[in-house]
Amino acid sequence: MxxxxxxxxxxxxxxxxxxxxxxxxxxxxxxxxxxxxxxxxxxxxxxxxxxxxxxxxxxxxxxxxxxxxxxxxxxxxxxxxxxxxxxxxxxxxLSAGPSLVIACSHDASHLIIMPRYAALEKLLGPETRVRLLTFQRHLHELAPVQVADIVLGWQPLDATRKDRVVAIGEEIQPVCSPAYADAHRRTLQGPVSGWGRLKLLDVQRPNMGWATWQDWFAVAGHPDTAPQFEDHDTYTQILEAAAAGRGVALGWKYFIEGHLDRGVLVPLCGEYVRFGACYVATLTAKGRRNPLARKGLSFFEHLA
Structure with a gap:
């Protein structure tokens, strides 16, 4: 200069x-x-x-x-x-030692990462500090998180990009509590055309690309009458409301595994319905400079 x-x-x-x-x-x-x-x-x-x-x-x-x-x-x-x-x-x-910063929604932190946290720590090594930046709203709705190495969010996959991997493909089916399933057994065992008598749990935030109840009805069939909807602010709240017997929720595979394993939610269909969105892990500009971020990306690539 x-x-x-x-x-x-x-x-x-x-x-x-x-x-x-x-x-x-x-x-x-x-x-x-x-x-x-x-x-x-x-x-x-x-x-x-x-x-x-x-x-x-x-x-x-x-x-x-x-x-x-x-x-x-x-x-x-x-x-x-x-x-x-x-x-x-x-x-x-860097002065404090090797670290990896992951930015994601509160739902992803609570339902996806924390149940698998021990595996992530084992992959990165005991000396690595892992920091989760969690947000109430999804990352699509926020300014870029520059301090993060990896950002998680729903988006279409761009196969030409080498800095991102699919963590989870979008597969969903309705779920509810065992008590709610017993109370509405006749309706739930019948065709979807009778589901207008059920209460459906939904997210009140603007949709950012994930499947909705209307998308699922387009595949499974529509109710004859309009169902009653109960809105919640986060997906974690929806699952807790479903576990409390308040209604039927859409269950995203891998997000609901813990609830199914504990028996607080039960699936209402024999199989999941696949949709086009992906839950993607993407390296940030900072992450591309951090060798540990590539390891973290491989963890999400093999998440499923």
Whole structure:
């Protein structure tokens, strides 16, 4: 790097002041967030504009507004600051020893990974720290998780990509508690056309690509009358509601194994119905730099 190039590199204090003022649209509020004075924030921004020879803001009595070059530069600054943050987290992780970070929904952590956690630890070695980043909502609905090495979620499989594997193919069948099955034995042993008398448990969140009750009815047949639905926020809650005898749930193979093994849920069909979605494990940019992430990917590849 030449001395002339270094002279054009902004100071970190200038970047932070610019990002904060751009995000808030006001120098005074930016100063309050940064716990400094408005004059200091203005001085940093002015120094950045001189260094770049670019006007980044239009000033007015109402605050500051980004110019078009300012908007372009804001995107670059946010990305750079995020990279520095992620780089610092990676450095801290490396100093603490080998680790693997997996990001997934709470449902996947509770129903898929934790029952198999001992096998994952054995594969990675006793010296490896495994961290599960869990979210109430599915990863599709979140910003990219940069600190993670592997991200799990429902999505179509792209066979051309070498950084992802299918953990689970989508196979489902209805399940309920033994008590609910006994109480509605005649209906459940009859055709699906009579299922309008049942209560069906469903997820109230927007669907992100997985099969629905309507998809299952399209294969198995439709009820003659509209069933009553009871909505829950997570799939784990749905399974607990089904185990408590509140109604019938769609059971995803491998997600419901523990409930079936304990006998708190029983299957209502002889076999699972296959659908097109896949539960996929994908390496992140950070994961592609972590040799342990490839081992973790092989664990999910052989999960089923």
């Amino acid at each position: 030449t001395e002339k190039t270094r002279d054009r590199l902004p100071l970190t204090s200038e970047l932070i002041a610019f990002e904060c003022a751009a995000r808030l649209g006001n120098v005074t509020r930016a100063a309050r967030e940064l716990q400094t004075s408005p004059s200091a924030v203005s001085r940093h921004i002015a120094g950045l504009e001189r260094r770049l020879s670019v006007r980044l803001f239009e000033r007015s009595s109402k605050g500051v507004q980004l110019t078009e070059p300012g908007r372009r530069y804001q995107e670059a600054v946010v990305a750079a600051l995020n990279s520095l943050k992620v780089g610092g987290e990676e450095a801290a992780e």
